[in-house]
Amino acid sequence: MSALEESQSPTSVDLSDLEQRAKIFAALSDPTRLRIVELLTTRAEMSGSEVAHHLGISLALFCHHSKILAEAGLLQIRREGQTKFNSLNEALLRECFGRLTLS
Template structure:
């Protein structure tokens, strides 16, 4: 995992609403943006913004079907992030440069 992805994931996980959205995606397997938006008291554009940050970080993948996006979680990326985070915090001085 490179520094940019590490920091993008940290940013994506820093917002409570994005964490809620990620949990919904992980529990659903695959879910549309519209269905996600229906579960939260915010506009679809706000949900789309959160989904973009989650997708840019690699925590979720998006499959397009016409104008509709279907999102699924990437647990392997999350596991890799957790390992890197443990290295940054507990083990290796050489990994401390991952944090901006």
């Protein structure tokens, strides 16, 4: 295996669990976290420094918000050396929002 390290963020979360879905929506309820998610929809992955720079926020603030997004399963983090690369768990987003469609 390469020197790359995959984070322990879940790639799939059982969305039948209401508490988990509430955690996902709570993570998305903050404007800064929504901006992070929207930015990452335009890129395959970005380092924390890149995200912070694009959004005009400090790296520390990005780290705070990325932890919440990762704990909800929305953000996947890959480490390469000392750099952490962030990407969205797009399958989880699709599944979560897909449950909200009205019949």
